[in-house]
Amino acid sequence: MADNDNDNNKRGSSSIGDDDDLESLEAKNKRTKLLVSSTSTSTSTTTNKCTRTQRFIEDQQLLASQSIPTHTTPYTMYTPKIVCDSSRLKILITGGAGFVGSHLVDKLMQVGHEIIVLDNFFTGQKKNIxxxxxxxxxxxxxxxxxEPILLEVDQIYHLACPASPPHYQYNPVKTIKTSTMGTLNMLGLAKRVKARILLASTSEIYGDPNIHPQPESYWGNVNTLGPRSCYDEGKRVAETMMYAYKEQNNVEVRIARIFNTFGPRMHPNDGRVVSNFIIQALQNKDITIYGDGNQTRSFQYVNDLVEGLVKLMNSDYDGPVNIGNPDEYSIKNFAEQIKEMTSSQSKIIYLPKVADDPTQRNPDITTAKAKLNWSPQWHVKAGLAKAVEYFQAVLDMAGDDGIKPTGPEASKPKA
Ligand SMILES: O=C(O)[C@H]1O[C@H](OP(=O)(O)OP(=O)(O)OC[C@H]2O[C@@H](n3ccc(=O)[nH]c3=O)[C@H](O)[C@@H]2O)[C@H](O)[C@@H](O)[C@@H]1O
Structure with a gap:
């Protein structure tokens, strides 16, 4: 099983972003030392100043080689020194302060690339990055x-868009604008700077599927007028735009169809099933199932998704690719599992079904296996243990009743 924490604890060779700057700073540092030792009249003031400068430089070098532990990310990650500048890419991540985006930032920072995050912080959170x-x-x-933006980049991971049903339904017009105008702007940028662009599409483009599991060749079953359509149809047209730019302008495109993903840094007010059930279980409050609980979902841990996205971006394959874990659960069974894992006293209760809720979902990952040599490495239970640990820490910070999980109605994320 992959273990992000192990990766994080591996110390890469210490570095700063710009080798030339480092060298010139080190040279200056050495010169200062020489000056100090060769000056017979050196006073303690000069020595103190010099020590301070030296300490400052050392601090800067250290800061430039690692992340700083925070409440959200309480461990240190190290960035390697990439000697040859040509192997360092400038990578743009839209939605990089979100749940998935921030894990992608970690992965690419640890490789040593230069990262630019664009985020409007509607659902993204500064503390994630x-x-x-x-x-x-x-x-x-x-x-x-x-809005358009001019940047010089080599690759674009285009993730920006609220993804939880209550959040994307809060302002459906804005959700559509994000997937349409937002994607056009990113494609325009990709075309101008000749960057490769990867779109975070979704299993929701299959709608309420009548083929199971869902292969990429399935065209889907989406209600164009329903409450989910702002997201589903937005992503569908975003895929169409990607291929139009590929055909007409030779833009290099990649499309990931992402299935239900969970892990640390999910917004506690996300309203999706994983965050809701875990928080409800940890608070010993009612676990809320919408409908009869027989609907199914297949859940993947976020580290697997990030691995898949990076592999897809750097592969030669430009067809759409499902990225998900085929481990399928009924929502009823999932609630019981979470209750058991957390030794919770919660009661499982049943609320009305939400409109257009897909009855089944399971990724066919034949393409990902064949074209990317990718398959999920994390067992759902192991991932859930990490998510429980994370939400426990969030609840400890917020106080017992500090967080109230979001219900199914359209709502704005709480800061
Ligand atoms: O990940 C995906 O493939 C897509 O599906 C998700 O939508 P959904 O599967 O409906 O995700 P949840 O909101 O987590 O709901 C999963 C199931 O649990 C149910 N649920 C959710 C929350 C809750 O408190 N109780 C409950 O029974 C929902 O009705 C649904 O049947 C999200 O909309 C998208 O982010 C994503 O693109």
């Missing part, structure tokens, strides 16, 4: 992708 904000390889820009 603040462990990198001091680092010279990292830039964050508060920007709404429905």
């Amino acid at each position: 603040e462990h990198w904000t001091h680092h010279p390889n990292f830039t964050v820009i508060r920007h709404d992708i429905t």
Whole structure:
């Protein structure tokens, strides 16, 4: 099983972002030392100043080689020194302060790339990325992708869009604008700078599927007028735009169809099933099943998804690819599992079914296996243990009743 924490604890060779700067700083440092030792009249003031400068430089070098532990990310991650500048890419991640985006940031920062995050912080949270904000390889820009932006980058991971049903239904017009105008803006940028672009599409493009499991060749069953259509149809047209730019302008495109994903840094007010059930179980409050609980979902741990996204971006394959874990649960069974794992006293209760809720979902991952040599490495239970640990820490910070999970109605994420 992959273990992110192990990766995080591996110390890469210490570095700063710009080798030339480091060398010139080191040279200056050496010169200062020489000056101090050769000056017969050196006073303690000069020595103190010099020690302070030296300490400052050393601090900067250290900061430039690692993340800073925070409440959200309480461990240190190390960035390697990439000697040859040509192997360092400038990578743009839209929605990089979100749940999935921030894990992708970690992965790519640890490889040593230069990362630019664009986020409007509607559902993204600064605390998801603040462990990198001091680092010279990292830039964050508060920007709404429905407006164009000029940047010079080599690759674009285009993730920006609220993804939880209550959040994307809160302002459906804005959700549509994000997937349409936002994707057009990112494709325009990709075309101008000749960057490769990866779209985070979704299993929701299959709608309420009548083929099971869902292969990429399935066209889907989506209600164009339902409450989910702002998201589903937005992502469908975003896929169409990707291929139009590929055909017409030779833009290099990649499309990941992401299935239900969970893990640390999910928004506690996300309203999706994993965060809701875990928080409800930890608080010993009612676990809320919408409908009869016989609907199914297949859950993947976020580390597997990030691995898949990076593999897809760097592969030669430009067809759509399902990225998900085929481990399928009924929602009723999932609630029982979480209750058991957390030794919770919660009662499982049944609320009305939500409109257009897909009755079954399971990824056919034949393409990912064949084209990317990718398959999930995390067992759902192992991933859930990490998520429980994370939400426990969030609840400890917020106080017992500090967090109230979001219900099925359209709602704005709480800060
Ligand atoms: O990950 C995916 O493939 C897509 O599906 C999700 O939508 P959904 O599967 O409906 O995700 P949840 O909101 O987590 O709901 C899963 C199931 O649990 C149920 N649920 C949810 C929350 C809850 O408190 N109780 C409950 O029974 C829902 O009705 C649904 O049947 C999200 O909309 C998208 O982010 C994503 O693209």
